[in-house]
Amino acid sequence: MSSPDWIVLTVTLLGIVAYGLYKSSTTKNLDGYFLCNHSVPWYMVLLSIMGTQASAVTFLSAPGQAYTDGMRFVQFYFGLPLAMVVLCITFVPVFRRLRIYTAYEFIEQRFDLKTRTLTSFLFLLQRGVSTGISISAPAIILSSLLGWNIFWTNIFMGGLLVIYTVSGGAKSVAYTQQLQLIIIIAGMFMAGYMVVHLLPEKVGFLDALHVSGKAGKLNVISSGRDEHGFNWKDTYNIWSGLIGGFFLALSYFGTDQVQVGRYLTARTTGESKIGLLLNGLVKIPMQFLILMVGALVFAFYQYHPEPVFFNKTQVELLAKSKYRDSLITLKQNYDAVQLKKIAVRNQLDNGTIRQGTPAWQDSQLVLREAEDNKTKSRATIKRWLNDKQVNGNDNDTNYIFLRFVVDYLPKGLVGLLIAVIFLAAWGSNAAALNSLASATIVDFHKRFSKKDLTEKREYDLSRWYTLGWGVFCVVVAQLAYNIGNSLIEAVNKLGSLFYGVVLGIFLVAFYLKKVGSGAVFVSALVIEALVITIHMLNQYGVIGLSYLWLNLVGALGVALLAWLINPLFKAKLA
Amino acid sequence: MINDKSSNDKDPAPIFKKWSYWYALVIGVLLLLIIFFYFFTKQFS
Numbered sequence: 001m002s003s004p005d006w007i008v009l010t011v012t013l014l015g016i017v018a019y020g021l022y023k024s025s026t027t028k029n030l031d032g033y034f035l036c037n038h039s040v041p042w043y044m045v046l047l048s049i050m051g052t053q054a055s056a057v058t059f060l061s062a063p064g065q066a067y068t069d070g071m072r073f074v075q076f077y078f079g080l081p082l083a084m085v086v087l088c089i090t091f092v093p094v095f096r097r098l099r100i101y102t103a104y105e106f107i108e109q110r111f112d113l114k115t116r117t118l119t120s121f122l123f124l125l126q127r128g129v130s131t132g133i134s135i136s137a138p139a140i141i142l143s144s145l146l147g148w149n150i151f152w153t154n155i156f157m158g159g160l161l162v163i164y165t166v167s168g169g170a171k172s173v174a175y176t177q178q179l180q181l182i183i184i185i186a187g188m189f190m191a192g193y194m195v196v197h198l199l200p201e202k203v204g205f206l207d208a209l210h211v212s213g214k215a216g217k218l219n220v221i222s223s224g225r226d227e228h229g230f231n232w233k234d235t236y237n238i239w240s241g242l243i244g245g246f247f248l249a250l251s252y253f254g255t256d257q258v259q260v261g262r263y264l265t266a267r268t269t270g271e272s273k274i275g276l277l278l279n280g281l282v283k284i285p286m287q288f289l290i291l292m293v294g295a296l297v298f299a300f301y302q303y304h305p306e307p308v309f310f311n312k313t314q315v316e317l318l319a320k321s322k323y324r325d326s327l328i329t330l331k332q333n334y335d336a337v338q339l340k341k342i343a344v345r346n347q348l349d350n351g352t353i354r355q356g357t358p359a360w361q362d363s364q365l366v367l368r369e370a371e372d373n374k375t376k377s378r379a380t381i382k383r384w385l386n387d388k389q390v391n392g393n394d395n396d397t398n399y400i401f402l403r404f405v406v407d408y409l410p411k412g413l414v415g416l417l418i419a420v421i422f423l424a425a426w427g428s429n430a431a432a433l434n435s436l437a438s439a440t441i442v443d444f445h446k447r448f449s450k451k452d453l454t455e456k457r458e459y460d461l462s463r464w465y466t467l468g469w470g471v472f473c474v475v476v477a478q479l480a481y482n483i484g485n486s487l488i489e490a491v492n493k494l495g496s497l498f499y500g501v502v503l504g505i506f507l508v509a510f511y512l513k514k515v516g517s518g519a520v521f522v523s524a525l526v527i528e529a530l531v532i533t534i535h536m537l538n539q540y541g542v543i544g545l546s547y548l549w550l551n552l553v554g555a556l557g558v559a560l561l562a563w564l565i566n567p568l569f570k571a572k573l574a
Numbered sequence: 575m576i577n578d579k580s581s582n583d584k585d586p587a588p589i590f591k592k593w594s595y596w597y598a599l600v601i602g603v604l605l606l607l608i609i610f611f612y613f614f615t616k617q618f619s
Contacts, residue, residue, distance in 0.1 A: 081604045085597045213618025220611040270585025273593070280600045284607055
């Protein structure tokens with residue numbers, strides 16, 4: 001990275017830490033530390049909700065996803081607006097009326113202590129580990145691409161935010177998220193503008209979209225059907241997005257303290273609702289635009305040499321392996337085909353080759369051959385990386401966007417976009433630390449402590465728990481790097497194993513008033529075992545089911561089983 | 575946890591008369607987006 005990039009990166013990151021500390025004054029009690037004394041206006045609730053959901057991987061992965069698989073990933077969010085409506089009708093008024101700190105307090109009031117403790121424990125387990133991973137994943141990418149030391153990258157990715165999160169609690173989290181999101185959106189718009197700007201003179205924005213569209217990258221809507229009927233393994237289609245995405249969003253925003261803690265800080269119930277509803281309005285267009293940057297990067301590489309594999313470190317690994325000579329031959333052939341493709345593209349765009357002529361037919365052949373050559377070359381590289389002797393990582397999706405940034409964007413903007421990755425990580429991780437601390441103190445320490453705690457003592461303990469979770473998450477991030485990608489992928493799916501069941505408990509609490517604690521507790525345990533079994537069968541290829549559907553199975557499974565077995569518990573009591 | 579019944583969960587909806595109009599707006603925009611995406615996919619495929 002150049003000096004201007006370092007200056008932009010350092011100033012942005014230190015500026016955020018300073019701003020977080022500047023806004024850190026709160027009343028020294030739990031209301032001030034976790035709920036900002038209900039003083040946050042609706043627009044900050046909106047930005048806080050968005051900043052919490054958008055992690056670093058969102059901005060690294062989404063453009064890469066569009067580049068490789070097209071824009072159909074946006075369908076994943078189709079259920080989110082529907083979930084926002086259900087939350088505003090059912091969840092938010094109850095949470096606000098009870099003046100709770102954590103969503104799990106409501107569960108004790110409706111059922112009993114053991115069900116509250118179970119849901120809060122599942123939250124701490126899943127959120128604690130996944131926050132560690134969400135520090136590690138972007139740190140690995142940045143350290144690999146820029147040659148940074150992974151230990152220090154993890155420390156900066158997961159450590160600096162702890163300073164203002166411990167100091168100001170939910171208030172610092174909300175204020176910094178506001179500024180972070182403005183910088184992130186500005187950075188992504190600049191990146192999108194630069195992609196189009198760097199295209200050849202005669203190729204405009206719409207031309208670039210046509211190039212991407214012809215390659216199948218603008219497939220925003222897909223039905224999920226193939227020649228055998230509906231494909232249950234297909235993760236991103238309109239049905240899995242609307243139904244599976246609805247249950248996932250309802251679970252994430254309604255039962256995950258990381259989000260509940262954000263909208264509980266609003267001044268009034270109405271402002272909590274407006275924050276959520278506006279999130280339902282803007283989330284899909286925002287995700288659409290981020291994905292479009294990836295589709296435009298694809299168009300860009302039709303006029304510029306496209307790397308055969310975007311993760312440089314893995315190519316270097318192959319260059320040191322037994323595949324060294326084969327790699328040199330493959331790259332020579334690949335580069336020659338790429339140059340031919342670029343020449344043909346330019347001839348087509350400047351009108352040298354006219355449609356319908358024999359030269360045009362030849363040009364189409366060259367473009368097809370280039371695409372085939374790319375597919376085959378990438379498949380060969382992935383096969384080599386999967387060789388046990390090489391032991392590499394064959395997934396370079398998350399490297400595509402950042403590789404483009406580092407290779408082609410001007411000085412200063414590279415630093416800003418790397419800052420965007422840090423800020424996105426900080427926004428979601430700061431909210432996670434705040435929510436982990438609130439569940440620890442409220443659902444465990446205060447609930448099980450036999451001593452009465454003063455307000456000041458509760459406040460001090462909350463700060464210590466925030467610090468403790470910060471250290472825990474950085475340690476998990478360091479361990480994740482040492483253990484490798486297989487574990488990271490497994491942990492990323494951890495959420496979908498628990499989310500559905502926890503949502504099921506909340507749905508019973510809200511909608512099945514006659515069902516008691518015994519039935520819901522047993523149902524939660526049974527359905528959790530079922531969800532894990534389905535996941536294992538899926539992993540071993542016995543059945544084919546996308547993970548999004550596990551949320552539906554978990555939520556409806558708990559509700560249905562609890563309703564069915566409830567009479568047995570009533571009879572036992574009688 | 576305080577069961578505060580006085581806390582107003584019947585805040586008036588801003589801009590519109592009722593919250594149900596807000597819900598209709600969110601669902602309506604979702605439908606419009608899906609229709610737009612359908613034609614976008616068709617246009618550029």
